[in-house]
Amino acid sequence: MAASIEVGTTPHGLAITPDGSLVLVAGFGTNQVEAIDTGSNQLVWQAPVPQPHNLAITADGQTVYAASQKQDAPSLAIIDIPSGTLTGSVPLDHAPRALNVGPDGGEVFFTQAGVDSVQVLDRGSNQIVARIPTGASPHHPLFTPDGKVGLVVAQGPGELDLFDPVTYARTGSVKVGDMPHWIAASSDNQVAYVTNEKSNDVSVVDLGTMTVATTIPVGNAPRKIVLQPGAVPLANDHQMAPAPQAPAPQAPASVAAPGQGPGTAVSIAGFAFVPSTITVAAGQSITWTNTDPVAHTSTSDDRTSWDSGDLGPHASFSTTFAQPGTYAYHCTIHPFIRGTVIVK
Ligand SMILES: [Cu+2]
Structure with missing residues (x-):
């Protein structure tokens, strides 16, 4: 160099x-x-x-x-x-x-x-x-x-x-x-x-x-x-879902993923967190599901509260929020994709 x-x-x-x-x-x-x-x-x-x-x-x-x-x-x-x-x-x-x-x-x-x-x-x-x-x-x-x-x-x-x-x-x-x-x-x-x-x-x-x-x-x-x-670290390879044979259909923005209670599911759809701001009670968990044909992550801005690692198409990640507060987060692969979790 x-x-x-x-x-x-x-x-x-x-x-x-x-x-x-x-x-x-x-x-x-x-x-x-x-x-x-x-x-x-x-x-x-x-x-x-x-x-x-x-x-x-x-x-x-x-x-x-x-x-x-x-x-x-x-x-x-x-x-x-x-x-x-x-x-x-x-x-x-x-x-x-x-x-x-x-x-x-x-x-x-x-x-x-x-x-x-x-x-x-x-x-x-x-x-x-x-x-x-x-x-x-x-x-x-x-x-x-x-x-x-x-x-x-x-x-x-x-x-x-x-x-x-x-x-x-x-x-x-x-x-x-x-x-x-x-x-x-x-x-x-x-x-x-x-x-x-x-x-x-x-x-x-x-x-x-x-x-x-x-x-x-x-x-x-x-x-x-x-x-x-x-870039995807080697250690994360085994966590990635297999690639789909066809592009995954995009989930309707307003519909929560099946099996999730209202207000606890976030889709990663069309290069956005949907909804972009979600409010939960302390002790509740949130599940992110990637419906895009490419990998995304859900990663707190401080990088220590939570980090899903790479979520391939159809992959999900859940974490429980114990501490009240406002948490900003993003996708590490596409940093322009941003969201907020409010814990009350
Ligand atoms: Cu992304």
Whole structure:
């Protein structure tokens, strides 16, 4: 390691400008996007963005889009890279996940928590001009280097979905491993590599024949080249439920899980705790049930009151609340998912 640069708590996404002069860091815990000069390793600027997660830089190196996961006010923040100034913000209805600038530079393609499509943002008007349907829980969108094929992983069914970046039509789908996370495309546009976070392997997809050429075991919970907070620890593997064959249907938000008394059941559904605030009497227990196709956790903000560990699809976790008080909690995998327990 040549150097370590202090950027504050919980940095998430990284992106490098096309000329290699700046590395941009999404400071999720510090509520800012930071630019580091790769020559001097010095901080060049900081731009205020609430809870930025992933970043996408335009091909001209002038603009970065940041997926801001602020609870109740998610958005895409737009920053002018030379000056480090925030030049715009596109408010969204659901937390943005991963994003990429489209091949012709005119659009940003991005995914959102609880939305089963890739959204297309027109950069001129800042309007969403298309939603490309995908499998459940889409994550990273990417384009082949020639710009001809759009790719996105769908975590629920475990597939790589293909779409046309010009017509926005979904053009195909290839089954990959469990909970695919990120994609890389070969420079000859022929092969896509997909990390599968839950089957611990990389699918090598032949984009010509639309088949998986081979699957490479790579160890535990591969995500990206840069490890993110929330990667599944080895010791938790045996607690994870097996992956479903099909995406789990989302529970209606207002209905408690069967077998639970009123007010003691919380669903983790559509990337939210439902209800987000729950009140119980001292001595009562609460059961969280994950109805999403991806893993979540229920973890107290102090991390000592309770921590469910990874809850796979359909998994539940219960804990009893003896002490009156107000407890804030979150999902460690998706820190923008937050809830409150009030014990009276
Ligand atoms: Cu989660």
